[in-house]
Amino acid sequence: MSDSKRPITKDPEPVVQALAGTLTPPVLHPRNKNKRQKTQAPPPPVPDRPRQCHFLLPSKRKYCSLQCKIGNKFCGEHSMFETVDPVNETEAQEGQTAESKQLRERIPCPFDPSHTAWADDLRAHLFKCNARPKDAPAQFKLDANLTLPAPEKASTTSSANEAYKGGSEVLSTLSDEELMALIKKIQDLHAKYVPEIKTMILDHPALDERKKVTKNIKHAHQQASLIGHMERLKMLDDKTTCFVEFGAGRGELSNYLKVAVDDHGTHTFVLVDRTPPRNKFDSALLGLEEIKSLVKRHTMDIKDLDLSQVPEIRQDVTATQREIPKNEAVAEEITEGQAAESAKDQEYVAKKPVVAVSKHLCGGATDITLKCLANYQDSERKHSQLYSPVKGILIALCCHQLCHHYMYPNQEYLKEIGISAKEFVYLTRMSSWGVCVNQTKQAERTESRPATPSDTQEASTNSSNSTGAGDDEHEVLADKELDELSAHIPTLDFQGREKLGLQCKRLLDIGRVRYLKENGFDAELVYYVDKETSLENLALMAVPSSLSL
Structure with missing residues (x-):
């Protein structure tokens, strides 16, 4: 009875070629495609709905349905893919186009690096960021x-x-x-x-x-x-x-x-x-x-x-x-000259x-x-x-x-x-x-x-x-x-x-x-x-x- 197992090659040449990066890949015979091996469909056309986000969701093969700001291509969730500063109406009247604007950069938020913010708009982001440290309570x-x-x-x-x-x-x-x-x-x-x-x-x-x-x-x-x-x-x-x-x-x-x-x-x-x-x-x-x-x-x-x-x-x-309850009478009685300990009492x-x-x-x-x-x-x-x-x-x-x-x-x-x-x-x-x-x-x-x-x-x-x-x-x-x-x-x-x-x-x-x-x-x-x-x-x-x- 013949052995059906593939013989183990002892030739070290393929190993040497693989380590050197010169190994030629074997020729694979094409197989018939089944239902699970469908050809990937081309991406859908760019959305024509006004102010719709242009981010393509890979798993769903459709574009994000959230709205964008006027002049933007991406919504707030996908704003990190925005490559140019949107053109406002004043700049449009002066003949400026989006391509002529300087590219913007997104950087990790200093409060929470799990999200990013525009580098040139960092001050406004830090003011409204939800990860901004809160004031310590009285019991802290x-x-x-x-x-x-x-x-x-x-x-x-x-x-x-x-x-x-x-x-x-x-x-x-x-x-x-x-x-x-x-x-x-x-x-x-x-x-x-x-x-x-x-x-x-x-x-x-x-x-x-x-x-x-x-x-x-x-x-x-x-x-x-x-x-x-x-x-x-x-x-x-x-x-x-x-x-x-x-x-x-x-x-x-x-x-x-x-x-x-x-x-x-x-x-x-x-x-x-x-x-x-x-x-x-x-x-x-x-x-x-x-x-x-x-x-x-x-x-x-x-x-x-x-x-x-x-x-x-x-x-x-x-x-x-x-x-x-606020005790205004006590607040009036306490003057700057009084000691802090007496104020506490x-x-x-x-x-x-x-x-x-x-x-x-x-x-x-x-x-x-x-x-x-x-x-x-x-x-x-x-x-x-x-x-x-x-x-x-x-x-x-x-x-x-x-x-x-x-x-x-x-x-x-x-x-x-x-x-x-x-x-x-x-x-x-x-x-x-x-x-x-x-x-x-x-x-x-x-x-x-x-x-x-x-x-x-x-x-x-x-x-x-x-x-x-x-x-x-x-x-x-x-x-x-x-x-x-x-x-x-x-x-x-x-x-x-x-x-x-x-x-x-x-x-x-x-x-x-x-x-x-x-x-x-x-x-x-x-x-x-x-x-x-x-x-x-x-x-x-x-x-x-x-x-x-």
Whole structure:
């Protein structure tokens, strides 16, 4: 039986010709054209409709239907293809033509290089460009909630900066002995500083309807337990409360808080997030009643948020009076000779009690939120009659691998336990082991037998149902670098890695608890749902020390 395969040529001459660029292409025999190999039709004639854009859409084989300015061939969307300056009526009367005009040049916009502008008309474009930076709001204060200077602003020789720049490769620089010494240190610190954490899974009727209609019910269980804990800690009693949701996302937790407190325009909801998401709950928060609830979304970084300057927290800003009232009498009394501090005292307005909430606030965002609340409390205690302007804090913790040393609020705690800036990076990197349990179990099973298509499908399902399968949770993939580091260390099996990752998380969380206690709060850590519902199942809860947890 003859071999039907083509013989493999060993002649190096074609290779040499190809590298030299002198290889002659083979002659291809023409084939009969089928329906999919139609000859490309010629372009359609130039549009005769007045002021129609002359840009040919390649995929549709027709011209753009938008209108152009008088004298232009292209619309505003395709104006970058305009090669000449349009001729106005005065120039036409003088005998000038479009061909005699100087060609125009388009350059990237300085505000946003994703679009362009005419070089000779740049000043007018910058004035009306939508990407033009807006004036900073009153509550913006650059880096107000950072504990240490950001790495890019710090000295390049500082140890914190070097550790931060290490990134994901810092663990690979450790030898086996150094890694084992670090693991032993973490285990000893956990045994000394981390107490036993209780589990308390609660429920709230505000989520009953959602549980009946939703398929992915785990988020409903988490929100119901969080709101149940808020009710247990008496955070829902005061009808004048301002609920501030940090890292709000769509604002879903605030939406069910509105249901839980049966709000009719008396409560205030402030949502803080860096980017405005789609499918927001802001309209649902407003309500359908004649008097809408006071709802305000602030799109900014928490690190720059001065909570004392947020207008909606003032007592004189309500659902019926949504703007800051102007006090002309006070403005007349303040003269140029008065000190700025006395002017601030005269302008002070009492604030509403604040309850800070968040569901799965990522790593460093939790740290700068705690710093933000502590700064707000310090500034308000000079004027406020309340024991504490912050009535409660409830944050479901998440993504410790995204923590940063310069953001961590309790630097004294790190010094006490002997964790340096570089070791802090190691600690955060290893914390991801605690939430890779689904993938590590899959790896254990596939070690004993060959993988099957069902295993691959199940692994994908487990990964999507872990800590990242939701609108406000974040997936943590198994780290290949950490796998390589632990493969040759017998004590780091999958169960050991998971346990060590959780110990790293709890060490960071205890420092946050101690920070709140130092600032006048009774704080605790509680497992508010089981691990089957969410691997990130720990919440940080705090109320002023005058109240009992």
